[in-house]
Each structure stands twice: as C-alpha cells, then as structure tokens.
Amino acid sequence: MTRPLRTAGGVLLIVVLLCAAAALGYVETHAARSPASAPARPSTPTGAGASALDSAGAAPASTPAPPGTAVRPSALARRLRPALAAGALGPGVHAEVIDVLTGRVLFGNGSDAPGAPASTAKLLTAAAVLATRGPQYRITTRLAYVASGTARGTLVLVGGGDPTLTAATGSTHPAYPGAARLASLVRAFRATHRHVSRIVVDDAAFAGPTVSPAWDADDVPSSYGAGITAVMTDGGRASPGAVVRSAAPDLAAGAELAARIGSPHLPVTRGALPSGARTVASVRSAPVSTLIEQMLQESDNVIAECLARQVAMVEHDPVTFTGAARAIRAVVQRRLGVRVGAGMVDGSGLAASDRLTVAGLAGVLRAAAGASDSGSGSPLGALMSGLPVAAWSGTLDDRYVSGSARAGAGVVRAKTGTLTGVSTLAGLVHDRGGRLLAFAILADRTGATPQAEAALDVAATRIATCGCG
Template structure:
C-alpha cells in the first residue's frame, strides 16, 4: 500500500485573496509511493517560481467570489461538459463525484455522491474546517517548560505541530514556528538535572492501528505526540520523521540549554509545577494553510486532536475523528462514521464526495471561522500540491490559476476536492474520488491528470 508524502489568508466579505504566494506557496507534495519512492524535499523549499501556464491574462490566481455571479449553471450543460473527462479509463473502474453550485447548493453533477470511499488526503478538508470552527483563526498553541522533581525541567506539550529545534537565526521547516531556542533563552541560569517530556494532553496510541507498519517512521508520518518538533522530525530538515518525536524534542531542549548529554524521559509535570518558559505557535489559520499546502499528515493529526481537546473528548485517533464529526455536524455537515483519523492516511477511512463538497460549501458560505480553509487551498499551477499540475496541455490549461483544491493519493486511490469558477464566474465546489485506480506511480499520475481535466472542464464551462 502506498502513502502520500510531501510533493512538492484571508476572506474579506465576498472575496478571498490568496496569501500563500508570500509564505507557504513553495511547498510541494512528492508522492512517496512504496513502489516508486522519490526523495521528499525539505519543507523549507524555495517558493514556487511563477509558472509559465499563468499568462498575462491570469497574472495571479483568481479571487474566490462566493456571491452568485452569473446564473446558476444548468445541470444538463455541466453533464455535457464532463461527459468525456469522467469516462477517462485512467480513472479506473469507478469515479464517485459531486459538483454543486456554491451559492445555491444546487447539485449540478453527481455520480454516487453519497457513497463513502477512501478520501486519501482530501480528508484534511474535514480537519481544517473543524479546527477552524473550534478555535479562532488567531489562536496559538502554547508549549511550556515547568519545574519538575529533583531538578528536572518538564517540557509540556500543548500540541504545536510546528515547534522547531532550528537554532536561533536559522530557517525553520515551517515559517513562523515557535522555537525551542526561545524556551532555552528564558531558562538561562536555571539549574537542570534532566528533561522530562509531558505528552499528557494527548491520549491513546501515538501510531494509528489503521496505518500500515511502514508509515511510521517515514517521510510523511511520525508518531503523534503532544510534544514534537518540526512536524515530528528528530532534527530540522530530516527527510524521515521520527518514531519518538517527543523524546527528540526533549533532546533538542537539552542541547539548546548547552547540556546535550542530559537524560530525557517521558513523564508529567507535578501538581502545582511552576511555569518557567513559554512559546506560542504561529496562528491557527497559518498552521491550517501549511497543512493543506504541504498535505502534511502530522499537522493534520495534531490539529484533529486539538478539536477533541476543544470538545472535551479524548485527544486520541478515535476521539479526534469523533470530535471532527461532531464539530461539523453542529454546522450542518454530516460526515458519517467512516472517519478513522485526521489526515486520510488510514486506508480504512471512508468519506463521501457529498460530505467533502458540503464542507467546501460551508467554508465558502458558512461561519467566518472555516472560511480560512479556502485561502489555504493549493492553487492549480501555482502553489502547494498543485504547483506542478495544470502546467501543460489543452485539457487542463483552463484550470491554471482557477482551480483551488486538496489532492489525495493512496495506492489505488486518487482524489481531488475544491472550488473553481466557471467561465461565467459562477463558483462551484467539486469532490472527485477514483478509488479503483491501478497500482503504481504511472497509473496514479494518469489518474491525477484525469481528475485535473475534470476540474479544468468546469473552469471552461459556461453551462448556462
């Protein structure tokens, strides 16, 4: 079974202006297919160059206008526009699809839209919407150091997935990350005999029983703990993430204190412990954008647990999935009982295209919190996991700069869910899951290209 790796904001009133270009636009997703594994680039890769596919006529990604510009497309016209691309043999023997008009909610194209299937990384849309509903977009997660018994210092995890061990003045894997070096600076002169890492904010196993054995450690997943640094890497920039990222973060603190040989153990801060140092993460909306742009499984799993924390449920894989379902149900989106994790890495995850499309419509028209989801989506031929797609060929050229979507890939599964404007300016949400694709990198690439052609056909469509 293959797993996704790392390939390589703001909504004001009715318009979202993409902010990714200045910060996280350069993140790519490189599929780490077990049958064809490419080395994953560092998360600190340089920003994406301006793609040739974006001509002077599309000098920047199109803004997302959520008002009802133009007429509601005719379902029959949409069906005609999609008739050829949805029959592409590269999609395998089954394509599940839902296309809706965002403003009215009208279904414009559907092929078994209520059928649950493996969503792959499009499941991150659910986590993004839920965590943005549970916390303000400005919320920051706190990591602290407290006093421990016998001269110990306790590194208390607050569930910040991007805390960095990068030295002061050095670039971090994630822009805006809180720094362990800043914790160490606040502890100058404090005597210490050992480091204790406190993961008690989270519960349950740190590796999902629904993940494959080779998923942790890998380039795309680590153990999920309340204390971790650099997306679960033992050191900034590591290609492979850690099976014990909490202990790695503890060792990083010891090194930053100038005592790299200090023992590091797991434990809990004693009752009444005094807080000696704190740092705070980048704002939540930036963490969500980093998750979506990079398709970062570790960020996704940590943020799903933060939804569980907010809802006073166990911050475990099971509790996080239940919390995401409950948070979205409260906003009128029924996800179903098939969600097993927060990232889509579990092959056992089951989510319908209808649920994914409903979440996208919620982000465009619902409460203010989840709206930041749209600003964080990769843009075709421009940013994130879509930066190297929609770059050539008439079949997909219309989607460049116009399609904003979350990608998803597992062995035998290619998915794409996002928003796109029609030629008449109408905003549509779409969710596509091809879950019977032939195995192998070539088949996966062909399926992805076929999904891109469907979204591009929507961009070309007048459909009135």
Template sequence: MLLVIVLAAAAAAAGFLVTDHLRRPQPTAQQRSVPTPSAYAGADAAPRAAAATTTPVPSRAAIATALRPALRAAGLGPRVLAQVVDARTGSTLLDRSGGTGAAPASTLKLTTAAAVLAVHAATDRIRTVARSDGRGTLVLVGAGDPTLSAAGAGERPRYAGAARLADLAAQVRRAKVSVRRIVVDDSAYRGATVSPDWAAEDVPSEYGAAITPLLADGGRADPDDDVRSATPDVAAGKAFARLLGRSSLPVTRTATTTATGRVVAAVRSAPIATLVEQMLLQSDNVIAESLARQVARSQHATASFPGAAAAVRAVLRDRLGVDIGGGLRDGSGLAPADRISPAALTALLHAVVRSSNQGVRGITGALPVAAWSGSLAPRYLSGASRAGAGLVRAKTGTLTGVSTLAGLVHTPRGGLVAFAVFADRNDDTAAAQAALDALVARLATCRC
C-alpha cells in the same frame, strides 16, 4: 487552557490570493506562464442571501455534457465517484454515486481544517511551556504544536512563523533554574501514537510520524531530516537539551501530568489559521493529526485517533450543519479505512463558502492553486488540464490505488462550483491525477 488567544483582530481575507506562509521554490518557467490565481476574488467575502445573488446557477445539463467524456477517461480506473454543486446555493449540478462513502485520502484534511477553525479563532496559538520543580527536574509540557522548531538561534525554521525551542531554552537559562534532567510531559494525548489503521511503512516516513503532544518540525528529529521520527517527543526533548547547551542531560517521557512546577518559560505557535494553511498546502499529515486533537480538546473529548475523529464529526454537524458520517479513522486521511462521500465534501465546501465565521471562510484562501502553489504546483501545467491553471483551488489526495480532488472553481460566467471526485480503484497514480485535473479543468472552461 494551554491554547491561548492573541489579542489581535484577524485580517480580512482578500480574495483567494495565496499568502506566503511557507518556503516555496521560485516558479518554474511553466508556472510563470500560467495565470496569476486571481479568479477567486470575492469568493470568501461575507455571504449574501441566496436570493440576492445575481449570478445564475450553472446549468445541470451543460455541466453533465462538459464532464461526460472526462468521467470516462481510462486513467480514472473502473470506478469514479463524483459530485458537483453550486457553491453558493448548494444545489446539485452533477451526481455520480456522490453519496457513496470511500477512501478520501488527503481530501479528508478539509474536515480537520473546517472543524478546528469552527472552534478556535484564526488567531489562536498553541502554547508550549517548561516547568521547574525547583529540584533539578525540568518538564516540557507539550500542547500539540506541530511546527515547534528545533532550529538553532538564527537558523531558519522548517515551518515559517514557528515557535522555537531555542527561545524556550534561552528563557530557561535566564530563569537560572537548576536542570539535571528533562521530562517530556505527553499527558495531553491518550491512546496510540501511531494509528492501527495506518500501514506499517507510514511511520517513520517522509510523510508520517508518531503523534505526540510535544514534537518538533512536524515530527522530525532534526529540522533538516526528510524522514520523520517514531519517537518525536524524546527527539524534541534531546533537541531542547542541545539548545540549552546540555546535550548530556537525560531525557525521559511521562503520560501522567506533571504540571505542578513553576512555569519558567513559554513559547507560542504560529496562529491556527497559519497552521491550517501549511497543512492544506503541503498536505502535512502530522499537522492534520495535531489539529484534529485540538478539536477534541476543545470539546473536552479524548485527544486520540478515535476521539479526534468523533470530535471533528460532532463539530462539523453542530457548528456548520454538515454530517460527514461516522467513517473517519484519523484526521489526515492517511488511513485507507477512512470513509467519507464526495457529497459530504461538497456539502462542507458549500458550508465553508457560506459561513459567517471569517476563519472558516478563510479556508478557501488556504487551498492549493492549480499550477501555482502547494501540492497543485506541479499539476495543471500542460495538456488538457492547462485550462485550469490559476483557476482551480483544491485539496489533493493520494493513497495506493486512490486519487482524489476536492475544491472550488469559477466558471467563465461567474458561477462558483464546489466539486469532489474520487478515483478509488486506479492502478496508475500519475494517469489518475492527470485525468482528474483534465476533468476539473473542464469546469473552469464550461460556459454553463
């Protein structure tokens, strides 16, 4: 197995407070004036039997009254799909065509997060190795670490806690093996490296790269690049040669396993739970696709776009009891053809909150906080949405014409609700996001 387990106990999550795994800018003046995100304490604690809870289930009528005007907001466009459930009991509090499948955009990453933490311990790490055949060929065997860093020794990696190619190169030098060429072993994955369901402009772009078993810095040729690479495996091989002090070494790739030589160097990724948090906070598509393939590999399925999608569905059904349907085309939500319903996402959030698996339950603490962290840091700062600042924790989603939001929020009376809202026919992303935020903020203030 290329995925190894760290012999350490996972630390218990303490409420919904954000852990600082990513480099983040200092809070703006607006962010400093919003509440610290502390309203989630206890939501990821060990679940109790539904009958034992003393918190009343929010009123369906009150929820409907609170959300009715917000659901009619012009910014949402002509179609809104929504579902709100009690996160602890799963009972439906509001349904507006919630069972209809639609493009979820990046809220789909919730499925990848739950699936990978259902099959791997939060402390598992992904191992990248270098093998020598003793005759001058050094093989870099990629196992799907999406944050492996090409930063030089002493330089800060793009992703906190990342394994380093510089460390791998140092180990190779200490091993004193002959290196005349570098081969990148891509055999861990199969099929297309770019989904046929993605738009042509998605790769290369700031948000999309080809998905290969060996890549560095989220698929970038250089840690400081904004645009990612269409050939990140070869770019990583060339970066390794540079870090080895041998930039002129030829670099080739192979889709056939070459794992027969002696292992002369190895590095391990940040823990899976850290990768999940980095994916969710920054909505990182390359991390998402890499983690979806870890799910496929754990199930001995084909590590490809369709293989990973099928494996995620099977794991969520078999491990968490949630059927998300067969509409997934990828693990990130970048494909406009992806289909999942708001009801499937609220069912998944309910399962996450109630899970006895500490890693799965920890997803609640990895979600962006309104006006505070990740993709929600610049939102909920003003206007009608400001009431949700520090109180809403959710995954965002955006494609052309599609704006979505799915997550958790506490009501003033102590209820915990899960929600998923899709505005999938809008023509103004900014207006749709503002309307979604204002809608969910009403849950945060509803004395339901």
C-alpha cells in the same frame, strides 16, 4: 505498498491572495523535487476567461455564458462525464458539483457512496478546528522546573499539541515559517541559572496510541508520517532539516532541549509534570489559521492529526485518533449542517480505511465558501485561502501546466488526496458564467497515480471552463 509522495480551488482570484500564498514560501514536507525538473508554469495565475487551448492547439472548450444564467445540469454532465470515464481513474469514480450560492446539486455520480478520501479528509479537520478553536487561537508549549523535593533539578517540556515548535537556531530555517522557537524557552530558562539533572517530556495533552492502528507499517517513520505526540519539534522531525520524521518525536524534542541548554547527555524520559514544578517560560504557535494553511498547502499529515486533537479537546472527546475523528464529524454536522457519516478514523486521511462521500466533501466546501462570502466574519476563511492554487502553489504547483488541463491554471483551488490506488480532488472554481461551484471527485480504484492525477485535473478544468448556462 507504495505510499503517497504527498498524501492526501477557486474562491475570488484576487491577486493579493495569490501573491500572499506565494510569499509564504511553504516548505515541501513530503518528497523533495528538483526545480530543474519541474515543468514550466505561468508567471502569473491565469483567469477564468483564459483561452482553453490544449497541447494540440485546440479551440477554447466553451464560450462564456451570459452573466447570471443558471447552470444546466445536462450541459455540465455532457462536458464532465467523458473526463470521469478516463481509464486512468478506474471504475470507482464518485463526483459531485454544487452551486455554492443556491446549494443546488448540478452533477452527481455515486455522491452518497463512501470511498477512500485520502488527504481531502483534511478539509473536514480544517473546518472543524476553525469552527471550534477559531482562526486566532495559538497552541502553548511550556517549560517547567522542579526546584525542590525528590524531583529537584527536573526540567519539563510540557506540550500543548503544537506540531510546529522549532528547534531551529540562528540562520537555520524552521520547517514551518512563523513557528515558536525552542530557543526562546531556553533563553528564558538560562536566565534562572538553575542546574538540570534530567529532562522530562510531558505528553499528557494527548492520549492513546501515537501511531494509528489503521496506518500502514511503512507510514511511521517516513517523510510524511511521525508518531503523534503532544510534544514535538518541526512536525515530528528530529532536527529542522531532517527528511524522515521520528517515531518518537517527543523524545527527540527532549534531546534537542538538552542540546540547547548545553547538556546533550542528560537523560530524557516521558512523564507527568512532577509535583512542585513551576512554569519558567512559555511560547505560542502561529495562529491556527496559519497552521491550517500550512497543512492544506503541503498536505501535512502531522499537522492534521495534531489539529484534529484540538477539536477533541474542545468537544471533550478522548484526545486520540478515534476521539478526534468523532469530534470532527460531530462539529461538521452540528456547526456546518453537513452529514459526513461515521467513516473517518483519523484526522489526516492517511488511513486506507477512512471513508467519506463526495457529497460530504463538497458540502463542507460549500458551507465554508458560503460562510466566508457572507460578510459575517466567518472563522472558516483560512480554509478558503489555504487551498492550493492550480499551477501556482502547494500540492498543485506542478499540475495544470500543460495539455487540456492548462486552462484550469490559476482558476482551480483544491485539496489533493493520494494513496496507493486512490486519487482525489476537492475544491472550488468560478465557471465561465461567474458562478462559484464546489466540487469533489474521488477515484479509489485507480491505476498509476500520475495518470490519475492528470485525469482529475482535466475533469476539474472541464467544470471551470463550462459555459453551461
């Protein structure tokens, strides 16, 4: 069974935001792409008023609506329904469009029918961890040492659930910019001049299986999936530049630690922090806001699952796949007022059995966008800035570059989702009347993925270019 290349848009299009997104230089964490083969894209994101010319040179799709006029649902439906009827999307298409300001549902098609969300489920994880931990929270990794007793000489790497801790050294680029470095822990330990007889990795911050029973057998190890452990380096990779991630990233991190202290042959085992161990050094991850953006930009499943467990910790739920999913659902309903049902079984959307509604997805986006626009210092701003921009960044960087979807370039900000037979898109646009709209489109009985994605892009562009006042 084919798995996703990238498992599975706009708030104010401020040039500063877009330049910042480009400058972050997010690393492709799923499948390498050749720059030479990528289609040309605009040198700068286009605005909402850009001419909607398709590849045949057709006239603009609509004329701008007078400012402040309300969207007529019937007019939006006339523009959107033909796009949703595209054969590539198959018969299982659900869609909803909401006016962010008023909360009015402008279009609905199967809005309350659960479907497989793929990686659009990460929107819920992002909202929940921002609402609980907050955007400035940093995850701590500790290095402890036992100086006496039967465990004397034991060096313990104690994980707090930071998926981005890097083993990169010198000029080697980490998998995630801004990551805490294992080398910093090693420097502090070497200053103690202690002898090491063995290395223990302490994963006690997480519980339950490291691989979800709802995932396919091919998902771990793969380029997009790893075992979910509280100790890991570089998103579960055995080395910073590795393509395939590890089924046992905690032990791989312990082996990296052994190599960095100059004793690569030391035994590395899992275990609890021994009695008498004392912390000798600690490092902290980049802020949660940065981790959220890295997760959303490249649809990183490992970051998503580790952040989901942060929600479970705060909510005092079991720090497992199911406990984290339950905690996320509770936070989204209690803090954002959005009912999302009980269909989530993980925090990434990688499980084919995950179920969400487009009403829930659009509702989370509306709540986050509304909170961010309220001027109240909402913690949910990182969700907005983390969304990929059409034809510009993240998982949308090579989409919206040609054909009738090109008018959405630089206008659509959205989270993608892809599994076998599933293509989803959920995000934000300003329409031609200046209204901020949240949308979610879920197709879970599709044909070929490239054609399904192209059809979704056309549909999102129809929303963005609608002069439906």
